[in-house]
Amino acid sequence: MSAGEKRVSRGLDTPFEERLFQRVLLLVPLAGLALFFLYPLSIVVWRSFQQGDGTTGLGNYREILGLDHLWRVVSNSLVMSGLTAVICVGLGLVIAYALSRTRIPLRWLVTLALILPLLAPSLVQALGLIFMFGRNGLLTSLLGVQVQIYGLPGLVIANSLYALPQAVMILAVALRHADRRQYDAALVLGASPWRRFVDITLPGLRFGLLSAGFVCFTVTITDFGNAAVIGGNYRVLASEIYAQVVGQMNFNMGAVVGILLLIPTLLAFYLEKVAGLRGGSSEGAIPVEPDRWAPRDIPLWILTHLTALFVIAIVAVVIFASFVQLWPYRMSLTLKNYNITTQGGYDPLWTSLYASLITAVFGTAMLFALVLAQRKMPGWSARLVYLLAIVPVGVPGLVLGLSYVLSFNVRPVFPGILYGSALLIAFCNFYHYHSQGFLTMVTGIRNVPQPLEETVTTIGGGLWANLRDAVIPIMVPTLISVFFFLFMRGMVTLSAVIFLITPKLSVGAVSVMRLDQAGSSTQAAAFAVLIMITVLAAMGLMRLLLIWQSRRSRARAAG
């Protein structure tokens, strides 16, 4: 065969219907990404160049960058998120190390503290801090000391509590990848525990530390809930964008701040990807067993448990406050806070539930279709789809929400008809968390052994037989996890949907904020408790389903 001759691949015969089905699997999720992610985002970019007099240009940027207070807002945001990232990485390392390398007692206490922030909207931490340290706070009146909790200190503490579990998770994974043989080798060579930590543990954690730092930085610089509740006069980018859009109806200026908000997140996202590429895990490593060493363990345990207790106390005080008659004057207990009639009463909770279910069902189906299509694609196009699928993680919820207002709050019937519907909130939440769901799906589908599918094909099964007998049985736990992940995120997220609510349609997380801003902080607490209960129930249901699923496959043998 001569080099110039065009080579035709033969011998792989895929029936037309199967190729068509593969196309559909790819095109439907991509169309979703295009309409509900790329299109709104491009509108933000376009609107940021639309000047007040209807011309196109850099006017908005010039105006915004010329504002004196903007630079203060930017530096405020950087300081706040930087401090949060440092605290989270430090405490995260302590907790992750205590959990995976020491035999820490009362482990469940720490686990509980790490789960709690996932159950509630981010502003619950701020709410709890105010109940604890605010002007009428529990500790303030108990100790008689007035702490200035509003502003930077409160914001940093609240955001640290919110981001800490993510830092711990990343660092615990990094610690798990270590190889015991390295430690054994160092021990035999005579290295002290401290030397082993500095020479083996820390280098192994380099990328984990970097990654944890970036994640904490990113999730807090764009978080709206805590900034709204406890930020006080300390203005950050997230509150600035809200003030521009909701306060002054200045959509174009909001778009500019949105673009500014993209810069640090995309940068962090990019750096984290680079770090992730280099931090490859070693296959076949022997896990390091936890051991005992009092001089190390006791300070670690004290710090870990104090942090855990603090997290739990903050949430506990919110639960307590939700039962208090009239904080702080009449501390007798009552259920009347749960009788919420203002701010739409319980309707927003039902809307949240409904929208989150749509997010979960629609999202799981879309992501499953996307990974099914993506893994059968040739190298470069698979990478392109992968990149497109994980880009949403770099877009803050606030910016995504703003982009939805700009794209869907419009006159034409389509896409304008979606505005003000729970469906649009559901879509917004799904594309906000698209990346995390996609990555979980990719990990899950990698567990489907290729020979198993090839066996089905060789025996004579088509695409359907492959899905039914090889892919889905192995993907069930992943599908369950992604479904509940999307549901739980949908229940608690605030920053993306804050722009999508209308006088007629609101969601639970917004109600908490509104009730708090209206002065009924105990009712806000009650509402937050209800959201936590819903999410906790969902989480319990997921655990049960996963256990039931793994039992069922084993029980078949006995029956």
Add this chain to the structure above:
Amino acid sequence: MTLDIRGLSKFYGTYQALKDIDLSVGENEFVCLLGPSGCGKTTLLRAIAGLESFEGGQMMLGGRDLATIGARDRGFGIVFQSYSLFPHMTVAQNIGYGLKLRRKSPTQISARVAEMLALVRLEDFADRLPWQLSGGQQQRVAIARALAAEPALLLLDEPLSALDARVRAGLRSEIRQMQKRLGIPTIMVTHDQEEALTMADKVVCMSAGRIEQIGSPSEIYTRPATRFVADFVGSSTLLSPARARAFGAAPPADAPAGSQGDDRLFALRPEDVLIRPDASAPGLVRSITFLGNVSRIEVDWQGEIILAETHRLPEFAEGATVSLSLQPGAGAWVRA
């Protein structure tokens, strides 16, 4: 039905993974594709299965052109190294899977499943799930599953490599006997020369995407055609033509007149080298390695290392001087 492959080529981009493969597999024949990892043997098996495409050449099965038939319609059976049983199906369900896809009636399926269970001696395990079986048992289920739908060709991709040595030896003869009894043409990929030599009717020795030699196990071992085969299958000492003549080897029969076979090397099996202690001889014993039934001896013969074997413990030590001679008919000329 016979499988006929002519001039098959396979490319990954500009890299050519299979180069001009010619191979035929007759009815009842057990063919082993043998070679080191990366030699293209698995790619060839997958192309035959229809799991990989090919760009050049022809692949015919009993007169049908396989290039136009997809993997699911070829009607082959395949067994992988990783067992690859359906984790959520019982042994019986796994074996009956192909028949179910072919919409056979439940009675037909259960009859055939029972037959297959008897064939692989797992009658008592019909209702177990894969994770309740040992590796060897799982692989027997995989074989039964591949055979249940009466495949036109059985493809085995390193089926024994994941098993431990004893199980592997047992399953080796079991597979061979099953194949003989059922008369199904079979292609097995392996990197284990012992496996290939003991099981195959025909060994296809491959290297770098090319077939080096096709022959019966004894041909491959005693008459390697190329330096690669001589090296990869068993061990050989490769001597230059001049050195071979010094040992009294006849020049290659097919050498052109006048030439002494200078483009060839003389491959010598260690068991064909006779070794005798001799204080005046030029051989110097470099090392003696005890292997159990034989001892392998490295002899420094005028600057060249020659391998020899003795079946008894040698009556000399390292450093002794020895003389070497060849068994009659020993050695083979190979292409360098």
